[in-house]
Amino acid sequence: MELLITLVEKGLRGHSPTREEALAVLATSDDDLLDVVAAAGKVRRKWFGRRVKLNYLVNLKSGLCPEDCSYCSQRLGSTADILTYSWLKPHEAAAVAEAGTKGGAKRVCLVASGRGPTDRDVERVASTIEAIKQSSPEVEICACLGLLSPQQAARLRDAGVHAYSHNLNTSEDQYGKICTTHGFADRVETVRRSREAGMSACSGLIAGMGESDADLVDVVFALRDLDVDSVPVNFLIPFPGTPLSRTWELTPQRCLRILAMVRFVCPDVEVRLAGGREIHLRGLQPLALHIVNSIFLGDYLTSEGQPGKADLEMIKDAGFVVEEPGSATLPEHRGGTAPTQPGEHRDAPATEPARTDLVTPRRRGAGTDLAPNA
Numbered sequence: 001m002e003l004l005i006t007l008v009e010k011g012l013r014g015h016s017p018t019r020e021e022a023l024a025v026l027a028t029s030d031d032d033l034l035d036v037v038a039a040a041g042k043v044r045r046k047w048f049g050r051r052v053k054l055n056y057l058v059n060l061k062s063g064l065c066p067e068d069c070s071y072c073s074q075r076l077g078s079t080a081d082i083l084t085y086s087w088l089k090p091h092e093a094a095a096v097a098e099a100g101t102k103g104g105a106k107r108v109c110l111v112a113s114g115r116g117p118t119d120r121d122v123e124r125v126a127s128t129i130e131a132i133k134q135s136s137p138e139v140e141i142c143a144c145l146g147l148l149s150p151q152q153a154a155r156l157r158d159a160g161v162h163a164y165s166h167n168l169n170t171s172e173d174q175y176g177k178i179c180t181t182h183g184f185a186d187r188v189e190t191v192r193r194s195r196e197a198g199m200s201a202c203s204g205l206i207a208g209m210g211e212s213d214a215d216l217v218d219v220v221f222a223l224r225d226l227d228v229d230s231v232p233v234n235f236l237i238p239f240p241g242t243p244l245s246r247t248w249e250l251t252p253q254r255c256l257r258i259l260a261m262v263r264f265v266c267p268d269v270e271v272r273l274a275g276g277r278e279i280h281l282r283g284l285q286p287l288a289l290h291i292v293n294s295i296f297l298g299d300y301l302t303s304e305g306q307p308g309k310a311d312l313e314m315i316k317d318a319g320f321v322v323e324e325p326g327s328a329t330l331p332e333h334r335g336g337t338a339p340t341q342p343g344e345h346r347d348a349p350a351t352e353p354a355r356t357d358l359v360t361p362r363r364r365g366a367g368t369d370l371a372p373n374a
């Protein structure tokens with residue numbers, strides 16, 4: 001397909017497609033799906049090899065938010081059956097973070113519900129970072145605390161925050177439909193402030209909230225224009241008790257096309273498969289690893305993900321390797337080092353340890369009194 005040849009040529013040079021080309025990726029048919037994934041995979045491997053970065057979420061403060069983001073189970077008026085609690089103590093957060101780093105996470109993302117932190121909250125987070133660094137000195141810390149003042153951004157950087165995460169979520173045009181208590185411009189401003197303070201900017205989107213293809217392309221181009229270093233791509237988790245609880249408009253194929261579009265627009269940027277992957281990609285999750293170079297390990301803020309062990313097995317089975325702590329994620333020209341880390345060009349070993357745990361003798365159906373498996 002001519003389109004894909006063009007996109008790969010541009011992606012390998014670190015260039016973005018035009019808006020029309022990005023829209024055309026979203027309009028490709030299921031017949032072309034594997035070609036789209038393969039093309040995005042070439043761009044992914046050029047900049048990130050076969051490495052997968054693992055990120056681990058620690059929800060420092062859950063629920064009871066005064067904002068009204070309609071996709072969020074922690075929003076004002078949410079009746080979602082989620083855990084609600086106030087700030088974890090530093091040692092409690094450090095224990096959760098340590099579970100993530102022991103599971104292979106290279107980055108720990110410290111998240112708190114709310115419009116934005118008070119200065120006291122920022123100090124709590126600084127103490128939490130200190131506690132985490134005692135047990136995991138190499139871990140990258142990302143903070144995600146809402147709208148920030150320039151002074152708070154500077155304080156977080158000084159406290160050891162490597163990256164600040166604040167999603168744009170959807171296009172500027174669509175933003176007023178999903179949230180009325182703050183605006184798109186507020187979010188853009190916080191992303192800018194985090195960069196200006198010297199933190200790596202992490203900002204992404206949520207797909208499946210009633211947006212058009214044009215909205216998706218708009219938000220991804222807005223992220224590219226902000227020059228963010230990582231782009232988490234979430235697929236709406238329609239929580240009962242939230243306004244979008246009955247919004248279910250994604251297919252696994254559409255999710256892959258959205259991921260591919262993001263990869264082409266942001267070829268040399270960390271593209272992270274984020275919330276909703278299990279419920280929307282389902283059996284196609286391993287294909288997504290050919291497009292993204294980063295995922296969340298384990299659970300999300302208020303919902304459970306697949307077991308961390310299953311994530312690690314999926315990565316290995318699909319022929320990818322977990323990125324090691326202390327190594328760089330981004331290509332050299334974006335502040336990282338060249339992608340020549342262990343496992344980069346390594347093929348899978350010819351033999352595997354015996355996995356007898358995967359073999360289950362049949363004890364149902366023909367020859368038994370139990371119902372067959374169908």
Ligand code: SF4
Pocket residue numbers: 065066067068069072073074075076112113114115146
């Ligand atoms: S996304 Fe953040 S600001 Fe919006 S309702 Fe949820 S916790 Fe509050």
